[in-house]
Amino acid sequence: MTTITGIHHVAIQAKDYQATIKFYEALGLKRFHSWALPEFNIEYAALLNIPGTSSYVEIFDKNANVATQGRRPIAGETPVSGALLHLAFTVSNAAQAYEDALALGAASCIPPAALHLGEPVLSIRNALVYGLDGEVIEFIEPHALTVMA
Template sequence: MNLIENNKVYGIHHIAIRAKDFEKTVRFYIEVLDFNIRHIWSLPEFNLKQAAMLKSRDGSSFIEIFDNDADIAAEGRRPLAGEEPVQGSLLHFSVLVDNAELAYSRALSAGASPCVPPMTLFLGDPPLAVRNALVYSPNGEVIEFMESNNL
């Protein structure tokens, strides 16, 4: 029995984020990245007071946000007080946008910090032109804005 043939993987469903400030983080993803709230819950058995599942505009992907005190499975360790985020194996996540420069500017005006300004990269041979930009969200995660015409 081939498990891959009998249990198809269709894509990535969601990413999960631990929010230093739950309300501010949810607001950022709604106001800046055009996600909307799909569901809100709590799970006392995991010390989870607030959680939200946010749905993308096209409905095919989600971002799950947990409050800072939740005891949820995660890679690495939590940063110590005043310490920058501890780097784990997840480097960034990418969202498709029409205009990387506009998304970058919008994120910065909403409290994100610059990471990589809008640029065009040429990848591989033959070269594939990729237009993108990256920010650190107000919560600290790295978000890449990838122009949809690159695919």
């Protein structure tokens, strides 16, 4: 039986490949590997490592013919909704990560907040932004994930 041991990567098709790479590198990810694959019309692709983990964000150029969920957006159209809801990154300070992302060109989705969810109560601190390609990025503080009796 297969055992899943973690998330390897989340893939994004970038409207502006270089800008998207710079955005994620400015958020602390490190370029691990880059490639081209002409048989899939991939001129530029890269894996960016989340430091201290074996997890990655994979970035493809806008013309790459890669597997995708939903239908591809028509030119000028807002990305079409599908099953992938958001990328969630662990950060030490969700409010600071939110401000940093906005300064790098992201748009606000949900400002930093403390939430108290369910019974028993799970308290979290998080914030969400829209990345440069319409992807929803959540910043969540791991130490804020506490169950209250």
